[in-house]
Amino acid sequence: MDSTSLNQICRLMALCARVGRHPRFEQELTRQLREFTAWEALPAQAELHGMGPLLWHHLQGAAIPESTRRTLRGLYLRDRALNQVHTQTLLELLDLLGPAGIRPLVLKGLALAWQAYPDPALRPVSDIDLFLAKEELLPAVEIMRQAGYRFEDLPACPARLPKGLNADSPTRNEVSTHIELHHYDPAHRI
Secondary structure (H helix, E strand, O other), X not given: OOHHHHHHHHHHHHHXXXXXXXXXXXXXXXXXXXXXXXXXXXXXXXXXXXXXXXXXXXXXXXXXXXXXXXXXXXXXXXXXXHHHHHHHHHHHHHHHHHHHOOOOEEEHHHHXXXXXXXXXXXXXXXXXXXXXXXXXXXXXXXXXXXXXXXXXXXXXXXXXXXXXXXXXXXXXXXXXOEEEEEEEOOOOOO
């Protein structure tokens, strides 16, 4: 891809890296689309940078090539389906941990998708990040293991836990959700 195409794509993605629209946004979008020529390369770059759903959101009513429209819509629909699976996994996990009094804080992607976007599908999510109190981590791991979650690299000595543990949920609709359990131990700041 030549530098002119990459520059056009980067400018368009930077403009569309927001949900809200306002008159100045509309003017700039109209101007950029009038001059835009990198349609063939746009979907791959949007996917690379997690911008497919937001670009589809902003460009769905614009006059763009049909192949680009279909691809961006496909990225949106895929991320919507994945976010639904991740959300269902999160709700089930919270139901599993709740009776033990474990109420993790949901961090980053999925929390932002539901709190900062009018449509959670506009925020692609690749995993679930949870923050727990240190004393909740091992009980949470045991509850999750009994429910079929698979853990990577569990330490042999639970006295010195890493700052994060990785798990994969049981498969749902042919998708397994990756989960990162984070905790903070003030005695272990490395």
